[in-house]
Amino acid sequence: MELLNIKECDIANKKVFIRCDFNVPMDDYNNITDDRRIRSALATINYCLDQKCAIILGSHFGRPKDGVKDEKYSLSPVARRLHQLLKLDIQLAEDVVGESAMKLSSELKGGEILLLENLRFEKGETKNDAEFSRALASMVDIYINDAFGVSHRAHASVEGITQFFDKEHKAAGFLLQKEIQFFGVLLERPVRPFAAIVGGSKVSGKLEALINLLPKVDKILIGGGMAFTFLKALGYDVGKSLVEDDLIPEAIKVMEEARRLGVKFYLPVDVVAAEKFAPDSMSRLVSAQEIPEGWMGLDIGPATVRLYRQVLADVQTILWNGPMGVYEMERFARGSNKIAHFVADSYATTVVGGGDTADLVQRVGLDEEITFISTGGGASLELLEGKVLPGVKALLK
Known part of the structure; x- marks a missing residue:
């Protein structure tokens, strides 16, 4: 463009x-x-x-x-x-x-x-x-x-x-x-291997972006509340974790499409689960298949952090959109913070897609270590969905 x-x-x-x-x-x-x-x-x-x-x-x-x-x-x-x-x-x-x-x-x-x-x-x-x-x-x-x-x-x-x-x-x-050029190169001519870390609370907010990213990336790593819709689609019991039941068929389609395209698709293997959505809630570390009944997953666990670090070790481009857990509560921010440090230390080209992820990176003082932080959350997400933004369309040559 x-x-x-x-x-x-x-x-x-x-x-x-x-x-x-x-x-x-x-x-x-x-x-x-x-x-x-x-x-x-x-x-x-x-x-x-x-x-x-x-x-x-x-x-x-x-x-x-x-x-x-x-x-x-x-x-x-x-x-x-x-x-x-x-x-x-x-x-x-x-x-x-x-x-x-x-x-x-x-x-x-x-x-x-x-x-x-x-x-x-x-x-x-x-x-x-x-x-x-x-x-x-x-x-x-x-x-x-x-x-x-x-x-x-x-x-x-x-x-x-x-x-x-x-x-x-x-x-x-x-x-x-700068924003349009950066995302243009990222989506059309990325240096490979190219990995996308996609988090946030709901699949519905990221579904179109995921579908558009699948043919462009080599690896997708899922975190945040949206992971539980995928885990439930695999037949796991996810307790009271945030799940969009109506999107389970879409989640299955996304995973099947990833398999068809040869894209490695990663989900959390362990989570920090809590009795309720509160900073003072009782919490424990459990495997993704063993979330206690009535409990909810609020962060990725240390085994997932290690797995994701291993997966990202050889990539040349990292796009990150969406936190790995409820980073606003200190007890459930560790997974997001660890991933942020690893992304910041990586030799890859690192791009953070605005909004909550930019806020998270800034909170842990790593904003200077990221190659590019987008200034727009919703706008960057729509670019990842493959849409032409109204404000941009009006200025096309």
Whole structure:
């Protein structure tokens, strides 16, 4: 997929709208706990500053009620962090396309930056409303999408706005290009052997990705809650573990297809089981075939960790999407943490597919050791499913 490139776009001295993804995690005191998404946008912002552009930045943050302005979801902490990172004044509009934004945008000069308030404070954003898209587009000469994390959503600032710019006046930013190129190479021309580690709670969330990955990989390693649907499909008694019974036929099909294609398919051989889903629950280590009645598996066990390390020892490319257990609870995070350390220490090209897995890798302080961490969980998953994202489709050459 070849995208319209910001470097091929004449942006010098123009007014530019950059759609960023500043949906960053915050603590209870409104402090940003991980600014990776903000730092990821700096390359595109700095390039536009070098071209003497007047820059308008737009992003959503959290999930405010549709069209309701809520101080809790204000982008003011993001404006402060941008000011610290860029060493420039960042003007924050009080609204998105209202009086404040329109006045400030009309007065904006080259080298200045205006951050619009949370795009989701406008009802038209998530509804991909044409009038709202037109109002956003009317502020600028050039549109740049650098928000990979929301490019799977057909929202006004991602897809609708692109209808109001011809191909000479819209482009992908550096982050969006990097994400699309990385996943393109990973799925079309990976260095082999290529292994995918797929975890998370439900098979339903990863089924299409698994089906699309099967012809492309040499090995698949399954973990997390989704493993129990596969284990039950093999006839194991998995107690009260999370199982999607309606997807057992699909799980059988996936395993049969893996066998047909010669893809090695690995499931946990032991698990940490607990009486209930709680951090203080009584737990014990059991084989995957011997989960006590009424108990649930919440993490992979040490034998599985050893097996998976052995399986990954000779691979050249590792894609990891989804944790191996309930990593948010310390007692059930050991399997995920051990796999994270092994992936980080590997000489293979290692790619982490955003969302929970990126959060997990950051928690254990290994984010600098991974070759590439995607900034988008849902977006990276849809790419793995073989879909063309709406925000990307609008910028294809």
